[in-house]
Amino acid sequence: MSSKTLLIDFPPEITTKVLKKLDLFSILKLRKVSYDLRQFIDENVAKESAEVIRLKLVDHSIEICFKSPKPRNVKFEQKDNDCWMTWRNANYAIKKEIFKNKNFINIFLNEFQIIIKHHGRSVLDLVSVEIFERKTCSMLHKMLTKIGSLRTKKVVFQDCNPAQIGKILPFFDAKDLERIVIDGFFEEHDSKEDEMRTITESEQWKRAKYVDFETEFYVPQIQDFLHFLEVKIECNKIPYQNIILLKENFPSTLTRFEIHLYNSFRDTHQIHASFGIPANRDPDEWYFRIPNNEKEVVNLAVEDRDHFIFRRVKTRGAVYSMNHI
Template sequence: MSPSLVDMPELAMERILRFLDFKACLTLRHVCRDLRNFIDDDVNYSILPDSKFTKITVTVELNLIRFKFTGSRGSIWLTYNIRENMCTRMFNSHKRLLMDVDPVEVAVRDMDLVLRFQKTTMKRIIFNIQDSNLTESFTIILERRKRKIKVETLIVLASQPYQIVSIVNAKVLKEIVMRPLVDQEDFQLLDFSEIVETEQWKNAEELDARNFVFPNEQLRNLTHFSRANVWIHRISVEEIDYLKNHCRNNIEIRLQHPTSSEELSMKWGPSCRRHVTKDDWYFRTRDAEKILRITNDERFCDIVMSIRKMREGSIPENAEILEF
């Protein structure tokens, strides 16, 4: 009788796993418990194939959780229709009813299983959290993962994105994008006090948090970003001056209440008017090849403060370059 997979020595099983792709390993897990335990054993993590996903979309709606894993060979869908103590799980077109289970626990466990095969850093992960009743339990279970998710860009569409930010690997994260559930013209309140203390926030290079009100007392936590885009109720000339002296590259601030160009002129002198509604001031920086431009833009009754480093040759001839 030919030996079965279960009876093979561990060295032989390791060699087999090295030749399998991600989907084949998932299939092999369902053959029997011994194979599943062998594949799931942390000792064998290094020999598992890389799923090589570039993007993951996580959607949490009323009574529904959906994952979309996207790679160069297409997408894999996992959908969970949730009812009390049960759910219907659909893997691509295959459907299965699960009874007497915690549906959120099942969904996150499956996600964790798929992410276990992700060795390379993903380009993007999107969390679209629309059901606040499921959000807390979903994020608590995600935080139990042994390995943080390795991704360059994190996009969170949620009213409270803090817990989601903490589950990604801070060492590889480059960009944080946060949005309320629905884009609105009105500012959305958010407590930034915990988010700005995370390693993810401190290590990220870019931030886009438009539509959330950013607190003035946290302005110092924007200056390490190479690009930041936030909304603030109002900002003083002194606070703008602080950003001028500390920003790394580009900070854009949209204000609910205008800042007066006249007040800025009293601080820095006359502006260089680039447009009917735009006033510019230019400053030298420590980098001799670049300058800092501050733009007060009064269009549409909103104010956009842009702090950017530019090459000196691109400024208007009549602009005065100010010293810090």
């Protein structure tokens, strides 16, 4: 074969067959080889991809993460008046392309549209949002306004306060969003009820199935979480009344509700007074009937006075006393 022979010189069916065997990152690099090859790829190569694609939004940058077949990251960031696009090659050496007098959001959008086309799926696997300073929230808001609605299965908020999350959450399409992760410690003055209501009253919150909620100063309101399928909460403290409320209002949709406290739970005696003697010890366990459900019961396990796990279990095989349900 001549060294001057290009992939585009092969018959179209052979070129297509070769391209379909490549991972998405390789296809994106091939698009930059020549105009003819780029045009051929855009017109002919689109497939359902098993690759995991994630977006990472951090104030003045956007990063696209490909997780298979091997990790690859492409980062777009603004440096003065220029957009820098950086990535690592197969030898992990950093490569870059500089777009003079270009906005990084515009360059990202061009690449992102191509990625979605060749990814074969319009819904991302995960979007991560990180805010390290309050002033960067306005930049992220402008960025998302320009991008428009993002379709993703999961969104992770890191080091964001309720006001920031409330402004950003509506940019995610509620029809596709399955899991919301709030991962970070709110500051003491951040735990305002009206700002939390902006989150809990949003369509995204109401339609999601799973939530992981971590906060230091805010005391979660149990009723805001009862519509989910699975819940995991990490916080400083929670009133024992909320534990009783959860037991009495365990809805038909909920399968698991986990609460992990940073400090030991001080009202264990109140739980024992309300629920009676545990059916099992180490950990303490109780079983409760579910109205109009003979096949399942609710199991509550309390571990080390700081870990509460409510979950549905099959009635068959569950060891419990009739006095405790």
